[in-house]
Amino acid sequence: MISSDVSDIAADLAANATLLEIAENVGLSPLLDRGTPFTLAEATTATGVPEDRAALLLRAMSAAGLLERDAETGPFTPCAELADRRYEAGYLSWSLSANRPYIDHAERFLREPDAAGRQHQRDGRRVAVSSRWIGSRGFYPGVLSEIISRKPRHIVDLGSGAGALLIRLLTELPTSTGVALDLSAGACEEAERAGRHAQVDDRLTVVNRSVETLVDDPAPLDGADIIHAGFVMHDVAQHPEVFAGVLRACREHLADGGCLVVTDAVPYVDRPGERAFSALFSYLHESSMDVRLPTEDRWCEHFRQAGFSEVTSTALGMPGSRLFVATR
């Protein structure tokens, strides 16, 4: 339930999210995430802008409380709650920045959704960054602990994007191997690069393909102990036969005792604290992305119909999100 002092912190949240977006856009995020204090000189190098101008931004972030500085000339330390502020900013940035075309052209998306969809596309980077910020608390922790607790030897991540989740898993599970599959060639290149950077590239295979192609060529799924799919299956589910084929292929190619882990969303969750964001998420998908989210029951039914023996559903931190585990 929204409390009466929400108005007081709306300004805080808005300002912090905007400053964090600006910091991201000028290239300051790596320094913020490094975990050690950084100097004005380092910020100047990272952003590539003149030192007195970089200083303006650091001053604003310090005044806002996102950075701390011991002395007038000392290094800058990200505040202890920076991860919380990022997580909160994720909701604002996803809603108001990543979905900007759907807001600005809302009337057109209601009137002519197909034409509007062809003409006004979201910025992939904004979607990826804001989703990552939400995920940092909203779903990654739950997914990671679920998967790591099962100690899989081989993991396949469908719709893996830039590979962040799988690389994190391979780092935590130092003898496991993984396949990252994504439709976007750019995201796959980033995943290759990130894999080398994290020194897991000898255990990581990147496959540039759509999830739907697994119906005809399921080879990338072979021998997986865990197949994970994060926020990609609701797109596949718009075509029930293709979705059934993908799920059957997943089941057939999982190793014995393996499971399919699907992180995704259900529509219009009615609980306080979930209802507003879940409503926006559901509305934008149906009005502007031509996606009708399956209900929780419908998700479970899809998994059972594909032959999975046991299916569980758990709420994650992001309003409306669910972690489905379907055991072979």
Added chain:
Amino acid sequence: MISSDVSDIAADLAANATLLEIAENVGLSPLLDRGTPFTLAEATTATGVPEDRAALLLRAMSAAGLLERDAETGPFTPCAELADRRYEAGYLSWSLSANRPYIDHAERFLREPDAAGRQHQRDGRRVAVSSRWIGSRGFYPGVLSEIISRKPRHIVDLGSGAGALLIRLLTELPTSTGVALDLSAGACEEAERAGRHAQVDDRLTVVNRSVETLVDDPAPLDGADIIHAGFVMHDVAQHPEVFAGVLRACREHLADGGCLVVTDAVPYVDRPGERAFSALFSYLHESSMDVRLPTEDRWCEHFRQAGFSEVTSTALGMPGSRLFVATR
């Protein structure tokens, strides 16, 4: 101070602000503000989109709690807290929507502020709407009560925009007259229209000019009991001699006992609950609009140097905002 449950309501705030922006963009705001329940048919007419598509948006707004509906087919009633939700949304929309060019091109605004400023301008409508939403609780109530309590017979509003504040004042003070002065021809046309709509056009004069021109031709100020200037003087203040000239003209043309009421901002207020938004507001003005906000003391000094005898400063609801009253 940001409390630990801020994360929980960030999603609520983001979703409500986005839905309210969408509602504004499809033309639903007048129905939301009408104060009486409205039907799906009315919403369909107001938005001009097909009924089943308008229904999608009303369903989402109902699910989010912004609208209430007694029965499956009954009319929609805006929630009792809609004014609060609008106010909160104002901070998010001003920060992340109205300032979008400054965020997206943040690096360029730091590197080449002049060129960036010429190339990337804010959308005037987004600025006006989000400022109005913030103002609804953030500064209008304080300004209105300050001015109304003085029962001015003649009011001049500098930088009056679409005239909302002055028209509200003329409605509350049924024998008073007013002059609305603004640089924007479009805003002046809107003020004329709004004056007719509110039936105060016989007491309202609209002048399409910049505040700076008052130095050479102060006629619009003649005989004012109150001269008000909302968030326009910080621009004028960038040129100290012009600002001094404008303030002197105001003082000279005020009626006996009259006063200048300036609603504006001070930079980098350090108080909890103000620091983050004040930092963003200050940063965007200095980095992207070439405006250095005067400090509270400096504002007061400007008024005194122009000959005003008594100057007071009061904090308003919007972080960093102040109501200055300078008596002739």
